[in-house]
Amino acid sequence: MKTVIALFGLDSSMFNEAGLNFALTELLHVWILLLFVTTLALWFFWTSLKRIHSPFRKALLISLRTFTFFLFILIFLQPELEFRKSHTLKNRIAILVDDTMSMSIKTFPSEQPRIDFVRQAFEKNQGVLESLSNIFQLDYYLISDQIETVSSFGSARRYSSNKRNTDFEAVFSKLKTLYGSKSLQGVMLFSDGADLAINSDNISSGLNTLLAGWEVPIHSFQAGTNHMFKDLAIEEVDAADFGFIHQPVRLTVTIGASNMGNRNIPLVLKDGDAILLSHVLEIRERESRYSVELEFTPNLLGNHIYSLTVPLFAGESVEKNNRKDFQIKIIRDRIRILHLNGRPSWDSRFLREVLANHPKIDLLSFFILRTLDDDVVSPTSELSLIPFPTNLLFNDYLNSFDLVLFQNFSYKPFIDKGYLTNIKNFVENGGAFAMIGGELSFQEGGYAQTDIEEILPVDLGVEPQLFLDESFDLQLEKNQFRHPILQLEKESVANSIVWENMSELNGINMGLKPRKDADTLAWFIKGRDKYPVLVTGRVGKGRSLIVATDSLWNWNFRQVGEGGSGRYYNRFWNNIINWLIDEPGTRLLKLETHKERYEEGEEVLLRISVSHPNYNPYAEAKVLLTMKTRSGEMKITNLKTNENGEASHRFTPMEEGFYIIKAETETDKLKLKEKIEFSVFSETAEFQKPRVNETLLKRIAEVSGGNYEVLTKQTDFSKVSFKNPEIKIKTSSKLIPLWNNWWAYGLILSSLSLDWFIRRKSGLS
């Protein structure tokens, strides 16, 4: 070879290989053409020499022509001599080690964590790996749902199981991309197979397709076994992120049980400390997975951290998976209003129109269309009247309403006095009540000295009072101008103008005296006398309101006739409803977090705002913040609000779990409490499916053409074989064309000349 290289005047030390290259030889039509031309040429050579009788000359000519034809073909194929410098590459083997949290789970009876099986195997096979590394390039990776390159597992001792999620499909997909065209001859996978992304024990179709198309054998080594593995786990809680108050919330819970025997276990759902429901689940030896449907009905709005627990039994491998916290935001889907009208009137008609057309209101109306004194001059069968379902409304379903509205309604002939107590209890427990004026309301409705009077923000007195049929302009209480009920326009000046232009009212219930703790928002002022028209009050956890006139509809229809708009009437009633049902924006003490859930170690920001009962900001308000966690209740801090009535506080929760933050303050002798719930999540998903998934590891090996083995003290990596095809890589080369030089053309010319000469000598032209 060195001589040949030297023949071409090249340095022989620069090259270690030589080869001949042809152009165009890879094209099929070139070969077909050559075959055709060769056949044609041979036929021509033979037929053109028929007249030559000397066999020697004939043979000589055919040889000459064949030689010339060969030279033409050679020039056509453009031969090149290539001198190369190349060297051999090592094939690769990827070694993947699962470092997720599930690898810390112990295997029985040795009580050895799964991770230790891997460590042992690497230590024992250190020599095998070293010899393997002489032949192959070994690439080491730690895998979870990511792949992390590490130098080697000589450092296996510092390898720890702390990652939060196993996802083989993601891992192999990344690996496939990473290697691309590189020569990967095999993968050694060390794992427990506890892949969280796979719902059953078997391989997923995505992973199956990925591995089947990859053509790289994966040899899976199973770390740990399920032998004597005892565990009861809440594997999954499937619930919507939000639910509706007073509407059932459904949960689908998956429980996993290994070696738990036959027993009944209680499944307990709690909201904080309150048990919402308990369900008994029958665990049977032959079944390892259970699906349980649970349902509960939330009665409180806001973010709630629910915890689902199963008992912890002695000898369980994993403790953390016996409890699962999850968060559901309970919202109001519809505002449920019970609207009782003492008699049909314009006021009730326009209010019903607002309520019935409101997209978020579920309205149940009752109009008293006839009284016992009325003579309908008809049999009942010809009337559309229905019995008034008092027991259903005020006993069975009262708590399903958000607001009870009595409009010019006298209870006496229709409602038993005992039901008034139910209404009082309903309000004290967080419901809302409003009484709208008219000749059948307040004292004239017989409410004096009843339970209803106790929840009204006004005292009725004992003497019957007249309903004064007089027109008047409503006078707002200046001090209450920031009250949310009076906000008909966002901007203060615009709001004032709207109120100044409101139509006059006519008709007022007299003799009402606002309670000391009530807030009178508007008055009818006659001379030196003031009569409350719009009064709000707080009763226990609920709210109440009175409107001492039956002419608010003037702000709708009549307002339009006076060139105004009826929309403020609608807005006014929306404001009233929002305030009555305690919408968060109408609270005097507001407490919120900047996020609804936090990761462990993340900082929590609490924002607080305090208002006076008239909704003016409460500066310098002292707010006590306390926190309740699983560990108990503790004080966080005391805060003071700024001139805008606002304060904030940041802290970092010490542990994962649910947190209930309570804020307490006092404003104008009104004790205010507010609480907010949020959760701090620590990822424990790896313990939700803690079993070793040997089926998955076997299938991975099968599909990819690799082997499966359970790691033991005897595991020998040398039993695994890998193909090792030679891979050469060219670093430099020199091409010398053999066809475009004088030698080639001279030979052709000489051959043709000799052919011509012999033919002339033989008497041919």
Added chain:
Amino acid sequence: MPHPTAIDSLLGQIERRTSIETNRGLTQIALSYPKLYRYPFIYMAGSREFEKFSANDIKRLRNYLSYGGFLLIDDNSSGINSKFDISVRKMIEALFPQVPLRKISRDHSIFRSFYLINRVSGRKQVSPYLEGINIKGRTVLVYSANDLGGAWARDKLGQWTHDIVGGGNRQRQLAIRLGVNIVMYVLTLDYKKDMVHLPIILERLKRNKLP
């Protein structure tokens, strides 16, 4: 107005039969009356052709009805296609050119707002149905061609001022019931279509052969 006591008489019946409180004084107003919107219910009756409403009056009335008012038109003449009827239809066409006057169906709340009614009547039986205009789901105008006012009207001594043509006292009672129901509908709208009422109303309608 051919029957000036008709409305007062109807209000008396409403007072007697239902829980509605009425203001018995009848106020006659023009559409240009500045305090028009203090009266959400207008009763318009006649027996003769009337002058075309001015464009301003038509606009006022349209706004009045669109924003919550109600108009009951009663043809007090005794004929089919009376001149009053022709004038009314022209007026309504100008009032709501895009919304034609339609027959009010028998399942409309007007026929079940207080009494369960299966038959439309008045002093005469000119038309077996009421007609009306619906705006945004609310019937804002009802037109009766049967002289309802004639069946309602009484004199100062409380005697009926007009005889009923065809059906006698029963027909008068039905006309009064229809009047009561129209007023009840205006004050309660589709209240009787709330789900809580439906089972009982449908059962009664099924069981009883109603007038």
